[in-house]
Amino acid sequence: MNSETCLSCEAIERYLGEEEERVHALRGVSLDIEPGSIHAVVGPSGCGKSSLLYILGLLDLPDAGRVSIESEPVSQLSDDELAHKRNKFIGFIFQFHFLMEDFTAQENVMIPMRKLGQLSDGEMRERAAGLLESVGLGDKLRRPSRHLSGGEQQRVAIARALATIRESFWRTSRPATSILPIPSAPLSCCKTSCNKAGKLCFWQPTTQSLPKPAIGSTR
């Protein structure tokens, strides 16, 4: 792991299921990721792509091995500390959008900002509007998320993933890591996300016909 590494994992092991249905999903996965790069996790169905992204996104814990963000190991962190890191550093764009149905597009984007609690209500609204504008939904800010089409919901999810990921948010001169795990999202989503974030991006393509699991990267 060199000084440029912003995210790394080492000898990750993950088992899924119980007893006879137990599956060894990840076997000794190790990664060193540099900032500003885009990575695609590819492989056949059930090879552990999503499991890896959940672990790298701090949403799941490995059974063995360790994950570090900016050289800081996160395996020993408490659940609350992991939640705080997810809120500050990580934005998820799920395959099935996962928007909050009772909220408008703008309010959905504001939800992670509310948790971070660093902006006033007006500033949050302004930033959410800006993000939605940039994904082409400037005229649908107040539309309930359930009334948006699938593509529009996907774009709201992108805007929401980027909501708390901005250097000025945590007011430090040090470049911050932002990780965007995008399980099975279209490539356009991945590109949009990474262009907006300008940071590290993981992409899990929808095409899952590749014979062997692999991680491809570009800058």
Add this chain to the structure above:
Amino acid sequence: MTPPLYIALRFLTHRKRPLLLSLSGVVFGVAIFICTQAQTQGFARYFIDSTIGSNGALVIRSRFRPRYEPLMVSAKGSNGTVGRRLYFEGITNANEIMRVSRQFSNVVSCSPVLRGTVSARAGFENATVDLYGIDPALHAQTTDLLHQLIDGNFDDFRNNTSSIIIGSRLAEILQAGIGDTMQLLAPNGEYWRFTVAAIARAGIGSIDSTRVYSHARVAQALLQHPSGASMIIYKLRNPNRAPALASRFETLFQHSASSWQEREESTLQLFLTLRMSVAITVSLIILLAGFGIFNVLTMSVLAKIKEIAILRSMGYRRIDIASIFLCQGALIAAAGSLLGCLLGALMTWGVSHIPIRIRGLLYTDYFLVTWDWRHYVFATLLAILAVFIASYVPARRAAELPPVVTIRGSR
């Protein structure tokens, strides 16, 4: 507004039917609790006020002498006489007892009464009456007799020693009115004639159907009683402390003393049992409302599993998730209690205007209610407790949901 409260508000307001169901459970539970407590306590309070207003908060009766333990120790298991007393009818030296007892800070005033049971006759009707020979001025200070008069004039009674005040139901039984003549039968078989100067209504059937007030000296002559008083009635600043004062008076004056709580124990027990019975019934209603809220919130957790997973992925902690569901419960409890208190007050007011003719233990033409802020506080606390318990389990369950499992399983 904190993020959990903001989200809780949204979750609540976007599911209107379950919200109304939960809210109405709390509202009606609180309102019914307040209304029923106001009614049952209203009747009890009326009875207590009436009995204290007529018979005093404390009464000193017969003189007693302790029966001392014999010098020889009685055999084991034998029925000894330790602690028993010898009673002597009437008050010995009533004026001295009253002078000393007035020194007690809790005593407002006291009145000597000579009491006896005689037969009464008016026209063709007869009845057995409870004759109270009183000092009009002292008795008016000590009891609510002045306020209990529904007909006639107290001054007419005070200024005429051959006049009497009779209870309202006795007046009905004997068909006697103001200015009519009533005859009381003395122990020597002689009828004494009195004029009815006033009619009083204490509101308690047993008093109103038997009570006759006359001047003390006239009563003493009629009853041929050697002492001027058979009891002393006390008005106290704090009637709740009557038992302690009664105990003190017994020790001090060697006369039996009984508080209103002791005197009316059986009736008070009846009211207490009734109140407890109603409170248990209404608490069950609130508990049912709690079950309703439990179901609604549990369904809400099940319906919001996906949202919970999304929130967790965005950095919301377990405690934030639990807070969202606890906040929903708190909002339901707060709004339900507030509306329930308002509805309870409205229902209490409405019930107090329902005409009801009671002529038994109590006398009333309308439902009796009491306005007590403690009913509102207790109902609110009960609702909050029920809702908190009902919200806690779903909230905890929501907080413990692993987000990855939900996200993996969602399509």
